[in-house]
Amino acid sequence: MRRKITLKDIARELEVSISTVSKALKNSEEIGRDTKEKVQAFAKLYNYKPNNIAISLKNKYTKNIGVIIPDIVHHFFTTVFRGIEKYANSKGYNVIICVSDESFDKEVINMELLANGSIDGFIMSLSAETEEKNDFSHLIEVTNQGIPLVLFDRVTDVINCDKVILNDKEISFSVVQKFIQSGRKNIALVTTDNYFNVSKKRMEGYKSALEHNGIPLNENRILTLPYHDEIEDTQITDFFNSNEIDAVLCVNEIFAIRCMRVVQKMGIKIPEDISFVGFTNGMLSRYASPKLSSIAQHGDKMGEIAAQMLIEKIEREYIEEEDEAYRTEVIEGTLIERESTIN
Amino acid sequence: MRRKITLKDIARELEVSISTVSKALKNSEEIGRDTKEKVQAFAKLYNYKPNNIAISLKNKYTKNIGVIIPDIVHHFFTTVFRGIEKYANSKGYNVIICVSDESFDKEVINMELLANGSIDGFIMSLSAETEEKNDFSHLIEVTNQGIPLVLFDRVTDVINCDKVILNDKEISFSVVQKFIQSGRKNIALVTTDNYFNVSKKRMEGYKSALEHNGIPLNENRILTLPYHDEIEDTQITDFFNSNEIDAVLCVNEIFAIRCMRVVQKMGIKIPEDISFVGFTNGMLSRYASPKLSSIAQHGDKMGEIAAQMLIEKIEREYIEEEDEAYRTEVIEGTLIERESTIN
DNA sequence: AAAAACTACGAAAACGGTTTCGTGTTGATA
DNA sequence: TATCAACACGAAACCGTTTTCGTAGTTTTT
Secondary structure (H helix, E strand, O other): OOOOOOHHHHHHHHOOOHHHHHHHHOOOOOOOHHHHHHHHHHHHHOOOOOOHHHHHHHHOOOOEEEEEEOOOOOHHHHHHHHHHHHHHHHOOOEEEEEEOOOOHHHHHHHHHHHHOOOOOEEEEOOOHHHHHHOOOHHHHHHHHOOOOEEEEOOOOOOOOOEEEEEOHHHHHHHHHHHHHHOOOOOEEEEEOOOOOHHHHHHHHHHHHHHHHOOOOOOHHHEEEOOOOOOOOHHHHHHHHHOOOOOEEEEOOHHHHHHHHHHHHHOOOOOOOOOEEEEEOOOHHHHHOOOOOEEEEOOHHHHHHHHHHHHHHHHHHHHHOOOOOOOOEEEEOOEEEOOOOOOO | OOOOOOHHHHHHHHOOOHHHHHHHHOOOOOOOHHHHHHHHHHHHHOOOOOOHHHHHHHHOOOOEEEEEEOOOOOHHHHHHHHHHHHHHHHOOOEEEEEEOOOOHHHHHHHHHHHHOOOOOEEEEOOOHHHHHHOOOHHHHHHHHOOOOEEEEOOOOOOOOOEEEEEOHHHHHHHHHHHHHHOOOOOEEEEEOOOOOHHHHHHHHHHHHHHHHOOOOOOHHHEEEOOOOOOOOHHHHHHHHHOOOOOEEEEOOHHHHHHHHHHHHHOOOOOOOOOEEEEEOOOHHHHHOOOOOEEEEOOHHHHHHHHHHHHHHHHHHHHHOOOOOOOOEEEEOOEEEOOOOOOO
């Protein structure tokens, strides 16, 4: 088992000093031609690679970024992550990922662990529990330490940092608007509990579109489904039985698929009798039958932008520019129309 | 912006030596009661946390494990990853993830980057290109350096290391067997190019089940679809038009869904006229219509076992037990029967 | 009272690099 | 020939820990 070769090894072998080796490998002008060639050749031969940890310790940066997300088995987060990883990699950064599993405690623990020198900055989306508790002291702690932070999708106004979000309210508004323009009046919203910031925003868009068109808000047309627990079909069946509904906006594609199933079993035709639109343009939307019209959240792009903002902040630190201007980047969702809506 | 406090800071402030502080914080017997209390109180007050990087440099381990997978937006890998993350976290390890994007070069680059001190071990699944090229020199390089490696799912016989795989051949065999027992005789296989080890194994199972039942192999009943490029429906349509098929085994759920669609459009009834089973028991299987009977690969479990094997190897290194015994753990797939098969 | 044994702490090396600041040799210049 | 850059390199500090070993000062033993 070959051990990894170090500067010291090279220095000893070539009978020069460690500093000379270090400089020679960086092609420093200080070192003579012959020595440089000799050192470089030797290093290549023995496949010398500098130790990342040592460099990190010396230079105070790790070239790692920490990503904390609530769930990895989730199409949206997964695409965001892909965007982050792609951009970060292109800039020479690695990604350490932690899954909070929607738990406040795990989020805190992971964050503190990584904050102790393992990463140069964070990209995260808040766990459900954190949003519910409204406790962001761990975020404050981290930003106080001067660690850059970018929040995406599940964000909070409490923390002052860079953010990337979807135009949830506006896109919801426009979808409902579209429903109305195509002649639908009895529009339902299927959502999660309101402590999700995004759900709240989407509901705002829904309500405001109704209002904008003079349609009175009917709270009975809003169905709140549990986010993680098993959903019972009966709840959905009851909902559609006791309401005449001709269009539905769902805050995620699973809700949409579930509802479509129930509705189809009741003999209602999609999209002739009822239209469906869901958030999250994932696999399910593409392969449902009928294919689900869906709001693309452009996770890849969100991830890329988040990574870009973060790395910019990280690298600005070194130029010591204390220009604390935080941006909130708004990504525009796009409605991908498929078979579950009429035109 | 509060800077992070170090041992040196505490030592200076309390007018003791750095070593004393270090020992006091570890509750060493060497240090007097009073001093210990003083130091600990001070550390707590200023929220001292040791710097991970410094510890890593000193102790030669990072408590990070590197995961390299071909794709993150993929249900199976995502579940494996969840299993890894969960177990690793419970053991105090962080996970650095790199996506090879099915590219050989990216796999190599990422691996070499991480191998330079950033991680204590690797868990990986080979990229398509790597399997195709059959070039594993980067893996050899890494294991030669003494870095533990666990391969899962997409593995190779060339490398001698711990592995976690599915019983691909056996489970395929048993599914085809089941088809036959339920009276189906014209059984198709929809697969990818054969350089995927798993596809090869699955095909072996398929063929061997036919043989076992005295059914002659008909190569026309094997459809090979491109893995990543867009699939054209026409290819599928032609396949089902020119073959009388009453049961289909697909090596992934996307292929299955695509085929089911085509077949349904042709007016063929599932499962009355034709049965479908796919690998990867993901969202698509659960929400397809009809719901797809599917082989659960137990990604969570694979991930957990892989992480367990890796961490065991990592921590054994310190006990310096050079007992190079590599295991291959075989996970048993289970057929989840839903609506696309008869009983 | 001298020797031995503790007690409580500090100095320093080490991990593997980077970087600043000398310094001994050259060759050119005055 | 004395002076002075330029050149080519080395010594040493530093990043933040851990850990070994040495050692004053005190207590126990004989």
